[in-house]
Amino acid sequence: MNLFLASLGFGIVTAAVLAIAAVGFTMQFAVTDVLNLAYGAVMIAAAFIAYAVNQAGASVWLGMLAAAAAGAAGSVALNTGIYTPFQRRGSAPITLVIVSLGMTLIIEFGVQAIVGGTNVSYTMSQGPTVRAGGLELTAVQFVIIGLSIAVMAGVHGLLRYTKLGKAMRATAANRSLARNCGIRTARIVTVTWALSGALCGIAGTVLAINDGSFGATSADLFLVLILAAVFLGGPGQAYGAMAGAVIIGLATEISAAYITPSYKDVVAFVILLVMLAIRPAGLLGARA
């Protein structure tokens, strides 16, 4: 029972990190139809921005804000500088996936060329261990969970109750129709990539905090988890990605407790393959 509770705690933290990342990824896909495989590389690049701020003596949470800004700027640059020109030329979605893989190599190994191949850690205190109903987590882990809940609430509020969110949903549903209705879709796409890029930067930082140490290639396997969460909820579905993140986070960590930890990502992988084979539109699956 203790084993179950401990793994449940880890699962909730992983789900929290994953939810931030998956929502950002799925929003990018929703408005531009791009499966941005360079997302993981941008996460790590942003985490290193936070590391630079942290090394300069500031708190890692301040670094996270810098990482969010860097992730937003980088993602907008990536979309307007690379993906949009390809799309405007009429490139097929598969060409964009190949381009995004090329960008993955450029960003990931560009970061590694700068920072070197060794893993680094933030200078921070994990805070006191908190016990709550059998769960045993550090204060930092509680902060991550709270942050994730706040981000999810923010995304929910944005999409449901603001004009911008409504325009984003309209652009995602049908871009040309949205433009005909007077929505400046190009601007909405840029804003969406900025917001999702900020989520990407935050996710990269909290992933690095949660893992303890990180290097330039740390997000390779985490991208599998993101993809699994996104496809579980249906690509382009923000709420689906949140639900998918919770399921994948819990499934990987709880299975790690009972099988071998080195195979925990395989659970996510199997879920992803089954979803791709049976229901590529996701469990909620409205859009094919």
Place this chain on the structure above:
Amino acid sequence: MTTAQVFYIINLLIYAGVDIMACLGLSQQFGVAGVTNFGFIIFQAAGAYTAAVLSLPPSSANGGFQSYIGGWNLPFPVPWIGGAIAGGLIALPFTFLVGRRLRGDFAAVGLLVTAVMVNLLVTNYRPSLNGSAGLSLVPAPLQGEFNPQSQGYQWAYSAVSLVLAAGAYLLVRRVTESPYGRSMRAMRDNDAVADSLGKNLVSLRASVLVLGGMLAGLSGAVLVGFINLWAPSAWGYAETIVLFAAVIIGGAGNHRGAVLGAILVPVAFEEATRFIPQFGAPGLIDDLQWVAIGLLIVVFLWLRPQGILPERRRRIEAAAASAATASAATVSATVIPTDTVILGDTSIHKIPVGRTTTTTTTADAAPGVLVPGEAVLRAAGLTKDFGGVHAVADATLEVRRGTLTGLIGPNGAGKPVTGL
């Protein structure tokens, strides 16, 4: 030339043979059939591991320092054949990902993730293939009869590898030019049209996966016989991207381009630069090489997506319409020159148009009012596209007064569309 230089050249020749084989397999899958197989490197790995365990002695040999299944100690050609078969067999389960219902980019992501995961599994599970340390001391082919370290042996090895690469080239060219290869190109250009013409997309994709898988498996077997070791670090998912870079730069869909790409990217760029003097921090050159591979892909896809050697545009002249004319019982039959059918990268798959018009003089033409033979409707260059389907391409039409003009053609020829 010093001995070291000779071995360096031999080394490059063998890598050229291996990479050409692998790139041809990928070119067949990606360039010709349009299957973006981001898991391609798994097939090469399967071939290499199979060849290794077929040729290695049982795992208790050498003091049992590595553990693996098999260890059958089989003589030379068997491991290579086994490697090719294993590459083909392991491709089969991938069919369910590239089946017809899934978007191409979703399937590609599934294959990429599979490559990452298979590598993770092999790395972490030691008993089957010795885990992350990999297999070493893999016997070279015929090492009992010859000395694998001798120059003669190595020259022969590079020759065999290049001959196999040439054989692979002839094979894929043959397949691509066959009617079966035409079906694959039709599927790549517009799978909906190919499907509607009765092409079985699932079996086409399955067979091209197996064909490419066998070439990759063979290339892995040849490679492991030369370098004598094989570990998960040799086949990370990114190695597939190197092969993709080669095929894209050389020219997707043109097998000569694949050969050129194989020589340019994996051989000239990766292997030949292995011995340049190190500078900067350790690993810096490797990192910069990966950045350059990524840049090459993006820049080429932007500036020259067809590659250095583009795919040859195939022009198929439409069958002469004489047969159709003969069947029409008419006083005078005018055959309108029909268009040429172009199958290529820009004009997608076009339905063959065998359209003729037959004109028949009618008896009750009112004299004075109608002048028979005067053209009342002329149209040239009629073209109508529905998305990627060219329903009518550059048709010419002339209707004369006092005639009944009919428009005939097989189903799907675009008869009503011409009327629009």
